[in-house]
Amino acid sequence: MIGTLTLAFVPLLLFYLYRKLQYHRFTQLSPYPQPQPSLVWGHLKTIHEFMSKGEPERHIDEVLLEIKAHLNHPPLFVLDLRPVQYPLCVIGDHEVAEQISRSSKEYPYSMTKSPTIKDLHSLIGMGSIIAANGEEWKTLRRRFNPGFAPQHLMTLLPRIVAMSRRFVETLDRHAKSGVEFRLDEPCINLTFDIIGAIVMDTDFRAQCAPHQQSEVYKLFRDLVRSYPMAGGMSWESVNLWGALKRRRLTVRFERYLRAHISQKFADLRATPTGRGNLQDIATLDDKVLTQTSDQLKSFLFAGYDTTSIVLQWTFYELSRTPCALQAVRAELATLFGPDPSPVVVWERLTAPAGEHLLNQMPYTSAVIREVLRLHPPSGSARFTAPGTGFTVQLPGGEALCLDGMVVYNCETLIHRDEAVYGATKDVFRPERWLESSDHEKQKIPASAWRAFERGPRNCIGQELATLEVRVILACTVRRYEITKVGLGEVVRDEMGQPVMGAQGQFAARRELFNTMQITAKPVDGTRVRVALAAEDGAGSV
Numbered sequence: 001m002i003g004t005l006t007l008a009f010v011p012l013l014l015f016y017l018y019r020k021l022q023y024h025r026f027t028q029l030s031p032y033p034q035p036q037p038s039l040v041w042g043h044l045k046t047i048h049e050f051m052s053k054g055e056p057e058r059h060i061d062e063v064l065l066e067i068k069a070h071l072n073h074p075p076l077f078v079l080d081l082r083p084v085q086y087p088l089c090v091i092g093d094h095e096v097a098e099q100i101s102r103s104s105k106e107y108p109y110s111m112t113k114s115p116t117i118k119d120l121h122s123l124i125g126m127g128s129i130i131a132a133n134g135e136e137w138k139t140l141r142r143r144f145n146p147g148f149a150p151q152h153l154m155t156l157l158p159r160i161v162a163m164s165r166r167f168v169e170t171l172d173r174h175a176k177s178g179v180e181f182r183l184d185e186p187c188i189n190l191t192f193d194i195i196g197a198i199v200m201d202t203d204f205r206a207q208c209a210p211h212q213q214s215e216v217y218k219l220f221r222d223l224v225r226s227y228p229m230a231g232g233m234s235w236e237s238v239n240l241w242g243a244l245k246r247r248r249l250t251v252r253f254e255r256y257l258r259a260h261i262s263q264k265f266a267d268l269r270a271t272p273t274g275r276g277n278l279q280d281i282a283t284l285d286d287k288v289l290t291q292t293s294d295q296l297k298s299f300l301f302a303g304y305d306t307t308s309i310v311l312q313w314t315f316y317e318l319s320r321t322p323c324a325l326q327a328v329r330a331e332l333a334t335l336f337g338p339d340p341s342p343v344v345v346w347e348r349l350t351a352p353a354g355e356h357l358l359n360q361m362p363y364t365s366a367v368i369r370e371v372l373r374l375h376p377p378s379g380s381a382r383f384t385a386p387g388t389g390f391t392v393q394l395p396g397g398e399a400l401c402l403d404g405m406v407v408y409n410c411e412t413l414i415h416r417d418e419a420v421y422g423a424t425k426d427v428f429r430p431e432r433w434l435e436s437s438d439h440e441k442q443k444i445p446a447s448a449w450r451a452f453e454r455g456p457r458n459c460i461g462q463e464l465a466t467l468e469v470r471v472i473l474a475c476t477v478r479r480y481e482i483t484k485v486g487l488g489e490v491v492r493d494e495m496g497q498p499v500m501g502a503q504g505q506f507a508a509r510r511e512l513f514n515t516m517q518i519t520a521k522p523v524d525g526t527r528v529r530v531a532l533a534a535e536d537g538a539g540s541v
């Protein structure tokens, strides 16, 4: 009897599950633009198919660009990643992105951060300002805002200049040897030295020889490297051994940070006039220690990685765009004088009121803006719980509810929207940001450039990042000729001269592209050779 019942029940159960699956795959998300889903795989199969059509290591944003084109450029589309992940809603339109990032009745501090950010907890801590929400986030932001305000940052200029000296020494060594190398290494070491000096008042000697680098810096780099390439899309991400290794590194790193905070607290106690973020704290209990350590981790990570990526792409784009390189050099010559020596730049920047020079670099700033448009290192992932009723309005007037999805403001898609950037959307063209090309600039709405995201949760370090990049460019662009090697290498004619492509850039044999290792970064670590610019151009140090 029981056997007969079971026999009758199993097909019923299977039929029920089949109908349920059918509903989830084909009906529930049907109002949203999307590729054709598969009953079993949802869109995992679609993603795999698109991925296998191009460079396997390319960043997922590149694949999303292809899917958007395949769907005829809708303002948003969904990918059903269940059961691996929540359904993903990819935003490729700036007006919709703006509705996600601004404050609203439901979300006064903009939509909550995505739970997927927990993958980064080892690196940024459980209580990170990057992951926090609501009042907890507001308190943290209020506490740290003054430290990132432009006026305060200008007082840090001498430290940034000091660290840039080591960078020049490193590039000089490479220029002398003539050997090709990964540009990401010196850029990462530089930006870590800067953020370490600024947020921890510590010289980590990241730019020194390996035996002179601080152990903590090595520990931090190991921790970052313990994250899988392709950020969660590969088998590496379920590697238990890797996870265990990451855990051990995290514990050691946190132990160091807690000791550092305790020491700073003791120092501040000893000097009542001392300044710092710990000043208003009466007792350094475990909660405060953990919270402060989480923020230090967050600032160290967010502060070095993205900025080093911008430097790499800027050096690369300038190396293959002769007009832009010439324009930056001319601007620097007008500002700092004809002697291109980094020493002159450092002296002028650290002289009284020298910081104002950095606000007089419109072309260089346009270059940085354009690099961030074409190669944004990150985007923003948010989440709205089922039942919230969070609805966005599409440009055509249609309203769509985004409850229960991870919502990804994808800067790569938004920054390459043809409706905004026209036929030159994929072209490196700093001029589009200049006042002189007012007509064109006026056509670009502010919300269509969001490399630092917008709204209450925008990047707290954006002024710092662009300040760093301007200083580094000021002391290096006239001193070095950088030549890309391997991917992105320019094509040369029989005389060895670079061949000009269609849009004012040298033609490349194979385009350099981003891969994903937590953020989006050049896949080959930006392999280059560097030489001193022509004798009279390089200047001395």
Ligand code: HEM
Binding pocket: 129, 130, 131, 141, 298, 299, 300, 302, 303, 304, 306, 307, 310, 376, 377, 378, 379, 380, 381, 450, 451, 452, 453, 456, 457, 458, 459, 460, 461, 462, 464, 465, 466
């Ligand atoms: C060019 C370099 C940089 C880029 C492109 C960049 C980009 C971004 C983006 C897109 C966000 C929003 C992330 C999200 O919504 O999940 C963000 C947030 C953040 N960034 Fe940056 N960032 C850069 C440099 C920096 C620097 C130098 C710091 C210094 C510590 C920093 C610290 C942070 C922090 C703490 C947040 C979280 C802010 C909050 O939620 O209140 N970033 N950044």
